[in-house]
Amino acid sequence: MGVPFEALLPYAVCIGMFGFSGATLSKIRAMQNGGKRARHSVDQWDRQMMDRDRRLTGFLRGQTDNVKAPAGFELSNPWRLERGYT
Amino acid sequence: MSARQPRFNQHLLIDTTPLPDSIPKVQEVGSSSAPLLSASYFIGARCKAYNDDYMQCKTEANGKGEMDCLREGRKVTRCAGSVLEDVNKSCLEEFRKHWECLDNNNQQLWQCRKWERPLNSCVFEKLNLEKKIPGAPENETPVHLRKRQIFAHSIMTQ
Numbered sequence: 001m002g003v004p005f006e007a008l009l010p011y012a013v014c015i016g017m018f019g020f021s022g023a024t025l026s027k028i029r030a031m032q033n034g035g036k037r038a039r040h041s042v043d044q045w046d047r048q049m050m051d052r053d054r055r056l057t058g059f060l061r062g063q064t065d066n067v068k069a070p071a072g073f074e075l076s077n078p079w080r081l082e083r084g085y086t
Numbered sequence: 087m088s089a090r091q092p093r094f095n096q097h098l099l100i101d102t103t104p105l106p107d108s109i110p111k112v113q114e115v116g117s118s119s120a121p122l123l124s125a126s127y128f129i130g131a132r133c134k135a136y137n138d139d140y141m142q143c144k145t146e147a148n149g150k151g152e153m154d155c156l157r158e159g160r161k162v163t164r165c166a167g168s169v170l171e172d173v174n175k176s177c178l179e180e181f182r183k184h185w186e187c188l189d190n191n192n193q194q195l196w197q198c199r200k201w202e203r204p205l206n207s208c209v210f211e212k213l214n215l216e217k218k219i220p221g222a223p224e225n226e227t228p229v230h231l232r233k234r235q236i237f238a239h240s241i242m243t244q
Contacts, residue, residue, distance in 0.1 A: 036190050046193070049119040056118050063189055065181065067171045069116035075102050080094035 034061045112160045115167050120185040123193055124202075125173055127217035128209055133165035169215070176212040180205040187243070196235045200243050206230075 029038045039046065039061075054060050055076045056069065105111070117125070130137065140158040144151035173181050184205045187198035195202070209215050222228045229235075235244045 037192070039192050041192070046119075053118040056116065061189070063118045063120045063185065064116065065118075065121035065170070065174060065185065066116035067167055067174060069114035073116070074114050075104065076100065078098040078100045081097040081099050082092050082094055083096050 034059055036061055109156060110160065112163050113167065115163060115170065117170055120189040120193060121170070121181070123188055123195070124181060124185040124205070125170055127219070128173060128213070128215040129166045129169045130220070131215040131218065132169050133162065136161040136165050172213050173209060177205060177208040180208050191239075191243075196229070197238050197243055199230065199235055199238070202230065 030036065032038070039050075042050070050060050053062055055073060056062070057064055115122070136158065140155060140162050143155040143158045147154045180201065184198060184201040187201050188195070191197040206217055209217075217230060219228050219230065233244075238244045
């Protein structure tokens with residue numbers, strides 16, 4: 001008596017659909033994050049460090065281990081302003 | 087007009103005026119977040135005195151620390167730059183593997199212990215810098231030396 005595989009086919013379909021959508025979402029997230037896994041639970045410190053990474057490398061998730069910063073790095077941190085009302 | 091909290095999210099101003107020449111120039115550290123996190127305990131091991139000086143100066147300055155503590159800040163920057171330069175010269179491969187792992191794992195140190203152990207031993211041999219967690223209780227093994235990391239995702243990377 002073999003395994004009744006016709007009965008298990010719907011389970012295979014469900015798992016396949018879930019797996020396909022999970023894999024697609026994971027690939028989309030990796031493409032959005034430069035080939036890396038997405039960051040989660042990002043707090044203000046992490047946002048500030050990611051902003052510094054963007055000033056250093058040009059990408060939000062770019063990383064470099066140079067010792068010296070590129071020229072003009074110390075001047076590239078902007079003042080954040082509000083438009084005034086008169 | 088009643089006063090409301092300012093919302094600084096509308097406009098950016100980049101001021102390109104450089105610092106005056108009376109302030110000595112120091113090269114800023116050029117590493118981004120993952121290599122800095124990876125090397126942070128080694129920077130702490132070598133630069134503890136300068137870092138403590140800077141933090142004490144900022145605490146005592148009562149708001150004027152940005153201008154008054156520039157001298158201590160220059161020392162901190164130079165020391166951190168020297169640690170990064172030494173790690174780059176001696177342990178580059180292990181260092182790169184560790185911070186690439188950290189970058190993939192939301193900058194969580196406990197996911198990447200597998201690559202941290204060779205880095206720690208290499209840095210200890212070549213540069214004599216040991217990673218110590220300040221404030222850890224003395225009678226337990228520190229978290230980075232434990233065999234099993236209870237929050238890690240997979241057992242392969244522990």
